[in-house]
Amino acid sequence: xxxxxxxxxxxxxxxxxxxxxxxxxxxxxxxxxxxxxxxxxxxxxxxxxxxxxxxxxxxxxxxxxxxxxxxxxxxxxxxxxxxxxxxxxxxxxxxxxxxxxxxxxxxxxxxxxxxxxxxxxxxxxxxxxxxxxxxxxxxxxxxxxxxxxxxxxxxxxxxxxxxxxxxxxx
Numbered sequence: 229x230x231x232x233x234x235x236x237x238x239x240x241x242x243x244x245x246x247x248x249x250x251x252x253x254x255x256x257x258x259x260x261x262x263x264x265x266x267x268x269x270x271x272x273x274x275x276x277x278x279x280x281x282x283x284x285x286x287x288x289x290x291x292x293x294x295x296x297x298x299x300x301x302x303x304x305x306x307x308x309x310x311x312x313x314x315x316x317x318x319x320x321x322x323x324x325x326x327x328x329x330x331x332x333x334x335x336x337x338x339x340x341x342x343x344x345x346x347x348x349x350x351x352x353x354x355x356x357x358x359x360x361x362x363x364x365x366x367x368x369x370x371x372x373x374x375x376x377x378x379x380x381x382x383x384x385x386x387x388x389x390x391x392x393x394x395x396x397x398x
Contacts, residue, residue, distance in 0.1 A: 232271035239264070239272050246278075248285045258284060344388045351380055 233239050236255050243250050258264040264280050266272050283298070321327050362376055363369045 231275075232267065232269075232273050233277065234271055236272075239277055242274070242277060243281055243285070246281065247288050248281045249288045250281075250285050340388055344384060347384045347387060351384075355380075 233242055236252075236259060240250065240252060240255055243255075255264065258280070259266075263284050264272070265276065267276070318327065359373065359376070363373050
């Protein structure tokens with residue numbers, strides 16, 4: 229068969245051989261509705277027939293009617309809708325305070341770390357004489373020194389982990 233077919237019976241034969249399911253009355257009806265259009269010379273171009281079949285007909289084996297472009301468009305539309313749903317879900321959670329911007333979170337952690345470091349440095353500098361007094365230069369008193377440190381460690385960790393409103397510049 230050439231690049232064009234001369235009439236509906238030839239189109240029906242071509243579609244039948246290509247594995248498309250269509251009746252004679254449906255073909256004439258589709259021509260009347262403008263789904264199956266002849267070219268200006270009255271002939272039916274094979275490319276137009278194939279496009280028509282993919283868009284409007286089912287295969288004899290029962291496969292669908294959507295062509296590759298339509299399937300890709302449907303898939304893209306679904307992905308877009310899912311992405312929009314995720315976006316709006318995230319936006320809602322941000323507005324409800326369930327999410328914190330990463331930069332703000334990082335600044336708050338840095339502020340807490342500064343407090344933690346400051347507590348440790350201040351303790352070491354301020355308590356050096358107490359440390360010397362506790363151990364009196366005696367290695368046997370190491371457990372007493374460890375207990376002293378651990379007591380203060382609990383205070384540092386408590387101060388570090390206490391929920392507070394930290395003033396962080398944006």
